[in-house]
Amino acid sequence: MANWTEQKAHIAEAELTLIKGGTGKSLLMLHDELGFPGWMKWNDALAAEHAFVIPLQPGFGKTPRLGWVRSFRDLAGLYSMAVREMGLDPVDVIAFSAGGFIAAEMIAADPKIFDHLILVGPMGLKPEKGEIWDIFPVTIRTHLRATVAAPGTAEFGSIYGGEMTPEQFEAFEDARAESARIGWEPYMHNPSLPYLLRGVKNVPALLIRGSEDRIVPAGCIAAYTKAIDGARAVEIANVGHRPEIENSAEFVRIVQDFLAS
Amino acid sequence: MQISYFTERPYRGLDEDEILKNKAYFAVPNALFDREQAANDYNYYLDEYCYAEEVGFDALMLNEHHGNPFCMGSVMNVEAAILARITSKAKIVLIGNPLPVLKHPLRMAEELAEIDLISRGRLVTGWVRGAGSEQFFNNANPAYNRELFNEAHDFIVQAWTKPGPWRYEGKHFHYRHVNPWALPYQKPHPQMWIPGVLSPETVRWCAEHRYPYLGLGTALGPTCDLWDCYADEAAKHGYQAGPENFGYLIPTFLAETEEKAQEIGKNFVFGGGQNAFSRPEHTLPPGYNSKGAIRMLAKHPGGSWLGVSPEKLRAQSDDGRPDTTDFDTVRQKLLKGYGKAQKNLQLLIGSPESVLSKAKTLLRVLRPSIFVFFNIQGPVGDEDRKTSMRLIAQELTPRLREYAKEIDLVDPFERTPGSVAYRNGVTRAPVVDRAPLAALGMAG
Helix, strand or coil: CCCEEEEEEEECCEEEEEEEECCCEEEEEECCCCCCCCCCHHHHHHHCCEEEEEECCCCCCCCCCCCCCCCHHHHHHHHHHHHHHCCCCCEEEEEECHHHHHHHHHHHHCCCCEEEEEEECCCECCCCCCCCCCCCCCCHHHHHHHCCCCCCCHHHHHHHCCCCCHHHHHHHHHHHHHHHHHHCCCCCECCCHHHHHCCCCCCCEEEEEECCCCCCCHHHHHHHHHHCCCCEEEEECCCCCCHHHHCHHHHHHHHHHHHHC | CEEEEECCCCCCCCCHHHHHHHCCCCCCCHHHCCHHHHHHHHHHHHHHHHHHHHHCCCEEEECCCCCCCCCCCCCHHHHHHHHHHHCCCCEEEEEEEEHHHHCCHHHHHHHHHHHHHHCCCCEEEEEECCCHHHHHHCCCCHHHHHHHHHHHHHHHHHHHHCCCCEEEECCCCEEEEECCCCCCCCCCCCCECEEECCCHHHHHHHHHHCCCEEEECCCHHHHHHHHHHHHHHHHHCCECCCHHHEEEEEEEEECCCHHHHHHHHHHHHHHHHHHHCCCHHHHCCCCCCCHHHHHHHHHCCCCCHHHCCHHHHHHCCCCCCCCCCCHHHHHHHHHHHHHHHHHCCCCEEECHHHHHHHHHHHHHHHCCCEEEEECCCCCCCHHHHHHHHHHHHHHHHHHHHHHHHHCCCCCCCCCCCCCCECCCCCCCCCCCCCHHHHHCCCCC
8 A cells, every 4th residue: 555645735725635645757636526535446556656646625525615616617727726836737637527527627728737638437528418417416325326337346345335424424415515516507517618628739638438337428428539639538348437446457557558658 | 473374285186106106295207297186276275365364364374395296386476476466464474485596586576576565565575495306496506505595685685675776796696787666565675584494594594684483393392492592693683582583383284073183184194294395315405404404414314304314315226216115004104103293293183172282382382473374285175174274263263362462472563573672691581481391291
């Protein structure tokens, strides 16, 4: 298990909590709409050659909520400031689900901010076909179950298994509330984003999706590959919205190959 | 004492199994809607409110819910406007307009002013945040619910009282030209009464604004706690709360005989009753509840808090639909709840004689000056509904009015809420009388 630490950074009146771990070139990780699930096997596997920088989203518990952040674009602006102030740019990024939406907004506003862009089951664009699953009119329990193809996945059980503690319940509700605050309408996408993404040129971009993903349809991936020049899509078979834990070996291999390119 | 009449105006043509199958009223498919049934129900309920005025109720109360056969009042102001014209003396009380989900406070200010004008000053307007399900139905961001509520309320009061035209740039609402021509008949504006189901945030907000708070059939002990919370907050704002600050709504069904009342009264749990208003995932949209309320739910996800029990939270299947079709077992369970609610004084069922002492106990303990009778739910016929209303108004109410006078339950039209000064350093006067709770097994 790699060493990782929790640190604070002061950005635009915000006290941003960051998780840092690993060595090598910086890799910005943007967690999904349920919050940072903890340091996982795939983090460990990549940490030998990559130094993770993981901001914990404002309003999700450890970083206080910022009243002025009212959209994913606002949040992307904050994170872009953080990247610049920490001197990380251009940085590699790996972003999950709603975190993918943030990363897409960041690169749309500043096409030079990322060296490599990896979006895993990203929200943010209206799918060409299908709908982004509505995470709000369901209980957290139903939502969690929907994120994986096989709830028996060992690492899924180790994070979310057993009875939910009051602290977990509260943390999930914080995450759901903040996601609603900035992503309620239009639901988890920005209609202007596909047009702005067309300004992104010559940035290696990889889209990863589990073949059984119930949260983000293949239509989102199609919309991204159409919007981002040269973006490549990879599907991992028999996994859901969490390929990084359902088939971490395959996931890590794909990511390592891409980042080495 | 204001004796009020209230009904949810239930849609009376729905098979109970459809509600049980859906595990709630909200989200029952509207393919089951029948226009003739609805047209009959809407017209009947308007006539019924006229009847309520005729038999002696002081106030006619309306509420609003969306996409829900539990309550036909999906646009309450339409009904209120009709009542403003076809009734002549009763107050028309709205409990209340769900400001965050309607999203247009200037339009609301105009609609309500019109109703107040048509009724020549009989409107009492109340505000609510809208049920959880209504945030989904109206696509209102639940995480901003409280902010939207506060801002819309403050704006409406200004729209009624600040001479226009003026411009408004708020956080959630923006208006270039605020100058409503139609202003309320009552000056500076109609009274506002705020209903609630045990939210301390709402109670504190009411106390701060000196608005009467109406408990909606909430359990007696926690309601006492909440009244105390109101009175403490009132003292901080420099006034002594009294009966004029409190109202209480009680589901009630009376019939000529005890047996008949008990049989028909079961319709209060038709389809699961109020606890089946919506499923947990619709009751608790993200960000809708305060951090404090979420913390409380996380630790004690049980009891009657918004009807969400730990069993209900756990029982949700992937599509939110039921895992059982054994509706008879469900009905048996509901009937147990029916008996328990009567024992806890959260339901009054019987003859005028048999419910009198229970109603008096409610008045004694909670000391509300606004007492609201909530008529039966389910597919109960017109005549049985009206019989209950007549018995309440003509046989029960006169005795309650006498008792209210005896224990000095002064209402908001007799004494302005918030007008009794509180002097710092003096112990505030009690607002509830908990003495009878011990005998009812509700002390502590």
